[in-house]
Amino acid sequence: MSDEEDAHVDLLWLKSIMKNELDLRPPFLARVGKNCIFIRNEKGKPIGHLLLSNRWAGYEINSFVIDEEHRGKGLSHELLKRIEHYPVFCYTRDLRLQSALKKAGYIEAKFPGLIATLNLILTRLGITLWMILSLDFKRLFHQIKNVTNYKLYKRS
Numbered sequence: 001m002s003d004e005e006d007a008h009v010d011l012l013w014l015k016s017i018m019k020n021e022l023d024l025r026p027p028f029l030a031r032v033g034k035n036c037i038f039i040r041n042e043k044g045k046p047i048g049h050l051l052l053s054n055r056w057a058g059y060e061i062n063s064f065v066i067d068e069e070h071r072g073k074g075l076s077h078e079l080l081k082r083i084e085h086y087p088v089f090c091y092t093r094d095l096r097l098q099s100a101l102k103k104a105g106y107i108e109a110k111f112p113g114l115i116a117t118l119n120l121i122l123t124r125l126g127i128t129l130w131m132i133l134s135l136d137f138k139r140l141f142h143q144i145k146n147v148t149n150y151k152l153y154k155r156s
């Protein structure tokens with residue numbers, strides 16, 4: 001398969017997972033390419049993914065997913081090991097990801113920094129607006145309901 005076909009397969013896989021995982025961003029924001037990290041099986045099929053989004057003063061880990069069939073096998077640790085960007089931070093309410101982040105040296109924090117926060121406000125407003133326009137109310141209400149459960153982890 002050509003690189004373009006591979007990228008198309010990756011994108012379809014990512015979108016199908018993001019569609020069902022309401023803690024993640026809407027599938028229209030699925031991206032493959034720059035700042036994406038994939039873990040693949042022996043046939044080259046994607047089984048794990050994360051995206052690093054530039055937040056002006058650091059990178060945010062987004063769309064952190066492991067294929068359902070491969071969860072619970074320690075692959076979250078593998079993905080985190082491949083991040084080479086600094087500083088980097090992640091908001092999550094998932095206990096498995098929180099455990100993996102702590103093991104990878106991330107520390108719980110209250111604030112990602114002023115510049116990163118400005119970026120996050122703008123981006124989150126855009127995503128919320130998109131969820132409203134695309135009638136993705138299930139995701140929107142799920143995220144609003146759980147907003148206080150998200151914790152921030154940082155690595156400098």
Ligand SMILES: CC(C)(COP(=O)(O)OP(=O)(O)OC[C@H]1O[C@@H](n2cnc3c(N)ncnc32)[C@H](O)[C@@H]1OP(=O)(O)O)[C@@H](O)C(=O)NCCC(=O)NCCS
Nearest residue numbers: 064065066071072073074075076077092094095096099100
């Ligand atoms: C969250 C997710 C990425 C974790 O990946 P994973 O490869 O299944 O996780 P791992 O097997 O590496 O397990 C990570 C840790 O969680 C622990 N764990 C597993 N199930 C757990 C549970 N139900 N509660 C608490 N900890 C659990 C594991 O023991 C492991 O602990 P360790 O750090 O001591 O090794 C994966 O479950 C997923 O894709 N979930 C859906 C998408 C999602 O919610 N992503 C987070 C977005 S914020």
